[in-house]
Amino acid sequence: MSVEQTLWAQDATGLADLVRKGEISPVELTEAAIARAEATRPDINASAEPLYDAARTRAKTVDRSLPLAGVPFAIKDLGIAIKGVPTHGGSRIPAWLADVNSVLTDRYLAAGLIPIVTSTSPEHGLRLMTESKAFGITRNPWNTGHTSGGSSGGAAALVAAGVVPVAHASDGGGSIRVPAACTGLVGLKTSRGRIPLTPLVSESWYGMVVDHALTRSVRDCALLLDLTHGPDLLSPYAALPPKGSFTAAAARDPGKLRLAVYRKSPLGLPVSAETLVALDTAVALAREGGHTVEDIDLPFIGxxxxxxxxxxxxxxxxxxxxxxxxxxxxxxxxxxxxxxxxxxxxxxxxxxxxxxxxxxxxxxxxxxxxxxxxxYDAVLMPIIAHPPLACGGMxxxxxxxxxxxxxxxxxxxxxxxxxxxxxxxxxxxxWFTHWPAIQNVSGQPSIALPVHVTDAGLPLGIQAAGRPGDEETLLSLAAQMEKISGWLGRRAPLRVPS
Structure with missing residues (x-):
């Protein structure tokens, strides 16, 4: 298997294991990721700033004993500082050049990750499609005529296209979960205060914005959270501490959970039949896992x-x-x-x-x-009301x-x-995204699950929202559903390595 095939097929945990065993080198992975970023750029347009020189230098010296040593990575072009790298925020406003790293950037580097690009965002994260006057249209690797969602659409496109196995993302009204739903990925919107935004800001959008990642696998989502969570000295507040590691939670059987499902549009707007099929698929997977699921209403969320x-x-x-x-x-x-x-x-x-x-x-x-x-241990509900829209659809x-x-x-x-x-x-x-902002307001964690692919071949994920501070239950449930469904084996058909 070529290095590109390995990069395309493996998740971050698997790649890091190969690096530790000496079966592949950080330099080889970095070069493969850079080559694939360039090869797919005309198709998906998901990179804001290339970081190739710095990535190559880092790959030569990274400590191979680190948990994610040598794993190629992307950092969103919004709301996070990388020293010496221009941040555009998807805008034509003159770029900002950071003179320090964000705490989260330092934690990524301490984990051994190799950032190769910054990923595209709509202007200041305001649209749930990644299209901007500054950078153009970012496209979905499953069908480049359709959106990869937003505002972390560049991150989602890079992961779904097999350029990187995991990418930084942020969520102020669905901006992790919507791209995950559109591109067949796992996307965890963390509890408020789980990951610090410092020193760039103390909080953003009155505490509604959180940072984490888009990943191929649940275990990657959990491992990266283990490596990045926790307040720093400048954090204004912190989420409830986990009972154990998130990785352990993703590896254990969730037991028998009591789940709810919320089917209505809180805005009273139309919901596609495909979205309801995806929700029913999630319910069926949960019941197959041994959990009870009951319908609920939330009339005060309108x-x-x-x-x-x-x-x-x-x-x-x-x-x-x-x-x-x-x-x-x-x-x-x-x-x-x-x-x-x-x-x-x-x-x-x-x-x-x-x-x-x-x-x-x-x-x-x-x-x-x-x-x-x-x-309830979690509440299942939609993320997007329709399958991924055609580019320009909003x-x-x-x-x-x-x-x-x-x-x-x-x-x-x-x-x-x-x-x-x-x-x-x-x-x-x-009208495309009726539900995600609920958890940004409440501060609850919510995980996007890639449960469904439409007849047209487009992913359509749903979400499971948990109790404040309880990402562990969500990760355990998600890992079980991943195993039952086999969704981890799905890949976008874009430029499949031969």
Missing amino acids: RDFFADFASSVASAVAGTMRAEALRVGRSVLGDIERATRVVARFGELVSAGETYAGLQRLHAASRQLIAETAQ DPKGADEFIENLLDKLHLSVLLKLKPLFGQMMDKSL
């Missing part, structure tokens, strides 16, 4: 909940644009995309009092959600484009204060 979430994000975006203007010494409104500009202007109109009141309502709904679902067209242009050119974001118009714009933003 349109008002998502309106408060959207308004909070808008205020955070407005603050981010202020910080960016301060950094570059001028207004950045001319650099950013039209939709981002409309959101930022609306965020400036949301008062501090309105933001605080909205956050308090979100916290109250979260407390009710956690209390009412505490009797671009406004016709009347929608006219309205967005009007709001932008005439500086009429104030009209979004009108509830019907705000609701219409919210629906246009979230």
